[in-house]
Amino acid sequence: MTDGEQLTIDDEIVARARIHARTVLDEYDLSVDRDALEWETSLRARRRAGACRWDPNREIATIILARRAYERYDWPTFAGVVRHELVHAWEYQRFGESGHGARFRERAAALDAPRHCQSFSEPRYVLRCRETDCDWEATRHRASKPVKSPDRYRCGSCGGSYEVEHAESGRTWTTASGYGGSKAALGDDW
Secondary structure, three states: OOOOOOOOHHHHHHHHHHHHHHHHHHHHOOOOOHHHEEEEEEOOOOOOOEEEEEEOOOOEEEEEEEHHHHHHOOHHHHHHHHHHHHHHHHHHHHHOOOOOOHHHHHHHHHOOOOOOOOOOOOOOEEEEEOOOOOOOEEEEOOOOHHHHOHHHOOOOOOOOOEEEEEOOOOOEEOOHHHHHHHHHHHHHHO
16 A cells, blocks of 8 residues: 555455454364455445355355445454355365355354344345234345235245235235335335
8 A cells, every 4th residue: 555545444344354264264274265265345235244256267265245234233243244254265165166054054153153144234125924823024125026926926934925015115015016006106215
């Protein structure tokens, strides 16, 4: 860095993540090749606090950390995201693939890393089962197919029908036309 240059928040995120990663890799003897590990930040991410991409041609794992998550989480929570993504990097480097299965769960538990990172933004939609004896609920951040056409899908628990709620307005619908009507009625508030 030359005189007059200032560190950005993205520089801070990557620096803190790298320092934490070095400590974790040394303390837990996680065999991640640091020379085959790259770091990036994302301003676009709205729900995933982190991700790990694998480039099999270069054999490089890239950990991407969301700036919004860094700004909203306390450090211990964000450090958990870093550990979570390090487990993915380890799996990619060692096995060429990664997921959230038994191998991941075992290694994540050893590192005190969460199996799934909590969302750092409020969901835009809430899906709820309409059956009185079922309390199934799911959230979505985007207008996915189950949000747009709930009548074509079923409850994830009991198989019953469900409704979708636009979280900010409270409007609900159970059909594709209900989705369209709600979207039209809300206009700019959608």
